[in-house]
Amino acid sequence: MRRFIVVWVLLCGPVFAGDLVPPAGPVTPTMKSLDEVEPRRAIASLPFVIDEPGSWYVTSGLTLAEPGDGITIDADGVVLDLSGFTIDGAGIGSEGIRVASEGPVTIRNGVVRGFLNGGIYNPMSNAALIEGIHALDNCAEGIATLGGIIRNCTVRDNGIGISWERGAVISDCVARHNGIGFQGGDGAAISDCTAVDSGMDEARAPLEGVAPRIGARGGGTAIGFRVGNSCTLTGCVAMDNGRYGIFGELGVMMQRCSVTGNGALSPGAGIFLGRSAVLTDVVASDNTGNGIETENSAVVTQCTVENNAGEGILTADASTIRGCTARDNTGTGIITGDIATVAQCTAFNNGDEGIAINASSRAVDCTVQESGRHGIFTSIYCEVTDCNVIRSGQHGIFTQSNCLAIGNNCQANGTSTVGHGLHVIGSNARIEQNHCVGNDIGIRVQFGDNYIFRNTCRGNGVFPANQYDIDTGNFVGPLVESPDDPAATAWANFTDLP
Numbered sequence: 001m002r003r004f005i006v007v008w009v010l011l012c013g014p015v016f017a018g019d020l021v022p023p024a025g026p027v028t029p030t031m032k033s034l035d036e037v038e039p040r041r042a043i044a045s046l047p048f049v050i051d052e053p054g055s056w057y058v059t060s061g062l063t064l065a066e067p068g069d070g071i072t073i074d075a076d077g078v079v080l081d082l083s084g085f086t087i088d089g090a091g092i093g094s095e096g097i098r099v100a101s102e103g104p105v106t107i108r109n110g111v112v113r114g115f116l117n118g119g120i121y122n123p124m125s126n127a128a129l130i131e132g133i134h135a136l137d138n139c140a141e142g143i144a145t146l147g148g149i150i151r152n153c154t155v156r157d158n159g160i161g162i163s164w165e166r167g168a169v170i171s172d173c174v175a176r177h178n179g180i181g182f183q184g185g186d187g188a189a190i191s192d193c194t195a196v197d198s199g200m201d202e203a204r205a206p207l208e209g210v211a212p213r214i215g216a217r218g219g220g221t222a223i224g225f226r227v228g229n230s231c232t233l234t235g236c237v238a239m240d241n242g243r244y245g246i247f248g249e250l251g252v253m254m255q256r257c258s259v260t261g262n263g264a265l266s267p268g269a270g271i272f273l274g275r276s277a278v279l280t281d282v283v284a285s286d287n288t289g290n291g292i293e294t295e296n297s298a299v300v301t302q303c304t305v306e307n308n309a310g311e312g313i314l315t316a317d318a319s320t321i322r323g324c325t326a327r328d329n330t331g332t333g334i335i336t337g338d339i340a341t342v343a344q345c346t347a348f349n350n351g352d353e354g355i356a357i358n359a360s361s362r363a364v365d366c367t368v369q370e371s372g373r374h375g376i377f378t379s380i381y382c383e384v385t386d387c388n389v390i391r392s393g394q395h396g397i398f399t400q401s402n403c404l405a406i407g408n409n410c411q412a413n414g415t416s417t418v419g420h421g422l423h424v425i426g427s428n429a430r431i432e433q434n435h436c437v438g439n440d441i442g443i444r445v446q447f448g449d450n451y452i453f454r455n456t457c458r459g460n461g462v463f464p465a466n467q468y469d470i471d472t473g474n475f476v477g478p479l480v481e482s483p484d485d486p487a488a489t490a491w492a493n494f495t496d497l498p
Contacts, residue, residue: 046070046087053077058110061085064093070115071096076103082110082133089115089138096138099124108132118144119158126167135161142178155181161195164188166228177201179221181241186228186249192235195224199242199265222265223247229274233257243268245287250274250295256281263288263309270308275316279303290314291329296337300324311335312350317358321345332356333371338379342366353377354392363387374398375413380426384408394419396439401426407433414440420469421460424450431455441466442495448473456494467495 040055046064049072050056056078062085064070070087073080080097087096087110096112099105099122106129112119119135120143122128128148135142135155142155144163150170155161161175164184171191175181181195199222222242225233230251237258238245242265246257252273259270259282270287271279275295282303284291291305291312298319305312305326312326317337325346326333333347333354340361347354347368354368356377367388368375375389375396383404389396394417396410403424410421420443421436427449434455436442442457452474457467470476477491485492 040081043071047072049074050078050080051075055079055081057081058083058085058087061088063088063090065090067092067094069093069095069098070112072098072100073105073107074100076101076105079106079108081108082112084110086111086113088113091116095119095121096135097121099128101125103127105129106131110134111136112142113137116140118142119155120144122146122148142175157201161198175224180226181224181238183223183226184228186230188227188231190225190227190231190233190236193225193233194237194239195241195245196237196239197241198222198224200240222268224259224262227252238262238270240264242266244272245270245284246272248273248277251276253278254280254282258282259284259287259291261286267309269293269310269314270305273298284308284312290331291326294319305329305333312347315340326350326354333368336361347371347375354389357382368392370415372416375410378403389413389421391415392419393417395423396420396436397422399424399429401428403429405429405431405434408435410434410436410439412438420444421457426450436460436467441469443468443470445470445474447471450474452493453477453491454493458494458496464496468493 040057042059044059046062047068051074053075070093091114093115094117096115096119102124104127105125109132111134113136115138118141119138122145126147128145130150131152133153138158141160141163142158146165147167151172153173156176159179160183161178161181166185167187169189173193175195177197179199181198223244224238224241225246227248229249232253235256240261245259245262262270267289269290270284271292273294275297277294277298279300280302285306288309290310291308293314296316296318298315300321301323303324307328309330311331312329312333315336317339319340321342323344327348330351332352333350334342335356338359342355343364345366349370351372353373354371354375355363357363359379360381362383363376365386369390371392373394375392376384378399380400381402384397386407388409390411392413393415396413399405413419413421418440420441421439422434423444425446427447429450431452432454436457437459439460442460460466477493478487479495480488480492
């Protein structure tokens with residue numbers, strides 16, 4: 001048997017040691033101090049006052065054992081990190097965190113609950129950043145701030161969820177089951193926030209005698225968003241709030257918002273805004289009052305209002321409504337004040353009128369079908385042009401003195417009572433190039449001094465006389481069957497003749 005011998009040969013080069021002579025001077029430590037490892041300062045009990053700038057953190061869940069504030073910030077330049085823990089007022093604390101400084105302050109990352117006068121109360125600083133906070137079961141405000149930024153917060157079961165005084169920026173927050181979800185003053189920018197079930201529990205409404213101290217507005221409770229002048233709301237949702245979904249003052253702008261199912265406690269509009277409001281790409285549905293309601297000088301575009309118990313869209317004077325859809329509302333689909341424009345809108349299956357415009361207003365290029373009463377109703381000095389009005393309960397278009405009705409298609413109106421394709425009452429109206437087919441009466445004109453030219457009325461009622469029913473004293477083009485009729489002129493009206 002062969003044996004193998006393994007020989008290991010270790011070849012080593014020269015080995016050099018370091019300098020064995022220590023450096024001159026005293027010996028100093030080489031490890032970091034505790035302050036260098038953790039530069040923040042700890043908060044381990046309540047109550048606590050922060051009276052120096054810097055970074056502070058909570059070490060564990062803390063419960064207040066005596067009346068007073070939980071943590072008071074009385075210095076500028078403070079960052080307070082709750083470290084995911086809860087500060088609990090136990091029903092005896094005043095404010096959970098109170099800011100008594102005007103300088104920049106940051107509060108983040110934790111739960112504040114059970115305080116009598118609010119979770120976070122900042123009446124001093126416009127330079128506050130509040131983020132990642134859960135404010136729960138506070139009797140007054142969950143979060144109340146003079147101004148600054150609030151983001152990524154949830155507020156639940158407070159008197160008011162989030163309130164501000166002026167110029168706040170609020171994003172990605174959820175307010176649920178508060179007396180009011182969001183409430184505050186002028187100049188706020190609110191985006192991607194949700195308010196649900198505001199006012200739906202009487203115990204969560206603001207307590208009697210505990211009035212909001214920051215951003216107080218009128219209008220009562222049970223409102224999803226209650227905002228002041230010149231605010232913007234983008235991508236927000238207001239759902240199942242007790243009264244209004246969104247209630248705002250003048251100059252409010254809304255875009256890509258949804259307002260649904262509000263008004264269970266008392267009828268309230270899904271959206272009510274003061275004058276000079278601008279709404280774009282908004283949906284208001286299943287509210288117990290009007291879907292969208294505004295005061296003067298509103299612009300409402302590309303909005304949908306559906307199945308509201310009041311009117312679909314209700315605006316006051318000098319407003320513009322364009323590209324909107326109103327369907328299945330109990331009242332009128334779209335109704336305006338004076339000097340308004342409704343253009344390129346659709347109204348379907350509304351309980352009263354499809355579209356109603358007041359004095360000196362216009363309805364242009366609209367489609368209206370299956371309205372409970374009139375398809376389009378106007379006051380005096382109005383214009384209705386290029387509209388399609390089908391199967392209204394009564395008249396297709398009802399218009400009055402000094403109006404224009406030109407180029408409209410009115411068919412099959414009068415589904416619930418005697419209906420006219422186009423009904424005019426008054427004088428000095430111009431009725432031209434309208435097409436009326438399959439109504440009980442094609443065109444009905446009451447009183448004199450109106451102008452009726454170049455219309456087509458066929459197949460209305462069962463008798464030829466049902467095509468035109470025009471009082472004496474009007475200016476009427478000759479009635480002919482076709483352009484080949486010897487009596488035809490450029491002003492002729494076409495009809496079924498006896």
